[in-house]
Amino acid sequence: MKPRSSARARRVPPLGLSLDPSSSEPLHRQIGEQMRRAILDGRLKPGTRLPSSRVLAQDLDCARGTVVLAFDQLVAEGYVVSQAGSAMSVAANLPDEMLTVPRTGAPTQGKSVAKPAVARRTRALLAETPSPVPAGPPLAFPTGQPDREAFPFALWAKLLEREWRRPGIEAASAVHPFGHAGLREAIATYLGVARGFTCDPGSVVVTTGIRHGLSLFTQVVLDAGDQAWIEEPGFVGVREALANSGVDAVPVDIDESGFSPEAALAAAPDARLAIVAPAHHFPLGTVLSLQRRLELLSWAERTKGWIAEDDFDGEYRYSGRPLPPLRTLDRVGRVAYFSSFSKLLFPALRLSFLVLPLSLVEATGRIMDRVSVRAPLLGQGALARFIAEGHFATHLRRTRQLYAGRREALLKAAAQRLDGLLTVAPDPGGMHLIARPAAQVARRFDDVAVTAAAAAKGLTVQPLSVCYAGKVRRHGLILGYAGTPEAEIERALSKLRDVVLTAVTPSRRREAGRAR
């Protein structure tokens, strides 16, 4: 403070303010911030009378308007109250316990960081061993990961730019809960051409994923506590979607003809919904036989049950045409059809869709009015153009060839490198193969342990055992080849061989150690 103000400083409490004219922070904010801190730290007690703006401006050698601006803000924030005759004082009603401990450091760096008092459900989660996260991009074999180079991003970027340059009113403001009208049209057309069934674009719902679609659909057709059959083993997301809608999942063992309606009815005669992947079961790759398809449809007709058909990788089949979806055989509207673009194009897209039976369109619209989760609109217009302009068909054709080559390469390399350890079955469709332990190592093979050991070596595989809702019947490794270049496959399998060898031989070493 300057000497000339010292005489006045006796009449008002010393506020200890000091302004820095060279700071980028305006002077009135500096005053405000320093007074705020003085009040919160207890240096300026509640009720303390403050100097007038004129006096303070003289003290601080600044314009009176600057002080007035600062005081106005402090009054607006409640730190300061203005009294009769425009005198100001520190608010008297501030709780004492908040004004004693000085605030130091970043506010969130407090002592509670070490032991958070979170919910019991969160503590239980934290107590679990986290799944190992590989450092850097996976070498191989992430499940459901398409090739990263194959997608025409430059074209995609142009389509996005075209879509958003002058967006329609739909794009810029609220959108139909089922998604972008153009995209729903394009999907309906694509399904007619490529998957052999006609549907009303009005019955297409764009979702963020198959999980989202299933959770929505089960909310519409089932009540909490109702039963739904799921495939055992199967896609973990199905169980999660059912749990979300309060529906009981009844696992039904898959055999070589796929899901068995007979076994399902024996397990839960009153189930109201069957969730199946007829074209290509995940993860086993089984195709649902025609007989079973017709039995399942017959059950749905007879009992007014529902069928959710998950067709997410039905597009990839390397011998013959893709099998027609169950939905093409549905004559009374009991089948909802689910598919996803995220695995066909690129995962960050997060766009999937579901085709409702017409009878459920209105009810689903009502449900969606109530829930906030919608598919992101940003990419929907560009995706509509991508499909309508033929790029989607081209991309599928190209990736089919690419993945067919990778599948062959994986089968060949596996026969050479994994001989006697793992057997890879030649599933003719999909984006992954399953490696099962050979008989001589099966007893010591724990797929979760092998997965963790592989992750430590930069290999992303997925254990088959986690696909079981109930008792684990088989161990194995799911090897996604679609996102793994041929050149990497051999190297990755050599590493995998080492990992598996180490994993299945520790007991021998231990025995050797004991013998010594």
Added chain:
Amino acid sequence: MKPRSSARARRVPPLGLSLDPSSSEPLHRQIGEQMRRAILDGRLKPGTRLPSSRVLAQDLDCARGTVVLAFDQLVAEGYVVSQAGSAMSVAANLPDEMLTVPRTGAPTQGKSVAKPAVARRTRALLAETPSPVPAGPPLAFPTGQPDREAFPFALWAKLLEREWRRPGIEAASAVHPFGHAGLREAIATYLGVARGFTCDPGSVVVTTGIRHGLSLFTQVVLDAGDQAWIEEPGFVGVREALANSGVDAVPVDIDESGFSPEAALAAAPDARLAIVAPAHHFPLGTVLSLQRRLELLSWAERTKGWIAEDDFDGEYRYSGRPLPPLRTLDRVGRVAYFSSFSKLLFPALRLSFLVLPLSLVEATGRIMDRVSVRAPLLGQGALARFIAEGHFATHLRRTRQLYAGRREALLKAAAQRLDGLLTVAPDPGGMHLIARPAAQVARRFDDVAVTAAAAAKGLTVQPLSVCYAGKVRRHGLILGYAGTPEAEIERALSKLRDVVLTAVTPSRRREAGRAR
């Protein structure tokens, strides 16, 4: 069929196939499709022996390879089985009941369309009166709708194009569950500059909306059955988010100083979480007083409770600076901060964010590993550039001016046009004002009915009464002015005047009718 094949036709069952060489459908698909239909319609009985491919090719006057291709597909699909000596027959195991009724028309157009056998919870929903949907774009006054013209879409389109031309590995494949790293950096920087608190970018979680963020946060900090205080009235989405995580919402009446911790403790002494909008309460616009802020923080410190601060329109304040968030006063890390870009930029963006207390970062990461809902990545990189390159700050400055003008225009027009009917309080912040019925009409004013009548005239208003979780204490209309051009405001208020006049006067007419 050509005459020369008639002699052979006696030896094989007549399949009734007829090929159309001019069709764009390949011949083998035509054969396959017609045989499939014949089998499903019961014209070709299960077990029937089929002609050899050589014979059928002669019959149809096509290449034998074409028939072989068709048969292979039918075998793969299970319609046809190949027997000893390569003879083919219709599969014998197809269920009879599915092979009798001919399939006609579109499959989903069945009889069940009229009365869907949906879940009880869905039937209950369908029984409710749907909220009226105005035809065409709203004339005025949608809540939470920013101006449609103000956002620089051409620039946005360029940023999107730049981001996706050559996306990084992060963009094209899996992404951190909390969102795009660049965007989380940009948000942390923005908060430091504009909202006055520093935070670690690692504690920023990008979400699809405040509802999504709240639902996530409450899952981490509360168990099902725990209690949380919510503001009464308040944002409907808060109640929905709590219901999603199984948490009990305890409404606490708002007074002129905002949320009252004292009243809250009296209502539910064991609540673990307070959800408040300190800067600008929705919908009443109240600012939480400093005293209450400090009391609330003191409660959280003392009891290890949590505070969720909803700051979504804290950026819009037309007199003085925006008040600093509660989070700036948090010294031990009990406040999670929530905000949204969707209302500041454009609704279809669907990007919001939440800043976690550092102690919850790990637990939240674990929860997000388990749940599938993530914010859409597509716009996150572009938004990061939009913020980092200064466009966000420019946009806020521009829209602040624009909305200040609209607010003034609405207040002025309301004073003229709605005099004696509705009173509009001059809330100094936010994107909407509330019109309350004047004393003389309050008795006959039902805001839900007025909203429906207004919708029929193309006016989108929102009833205040739906913001109450418990007993409705006040009726009123929420008028969002941010998305309503000044030129439309007067016209819209004239219409609103007519709507309200009609709504509050029917009884007089009825009395007049009786008197006649």
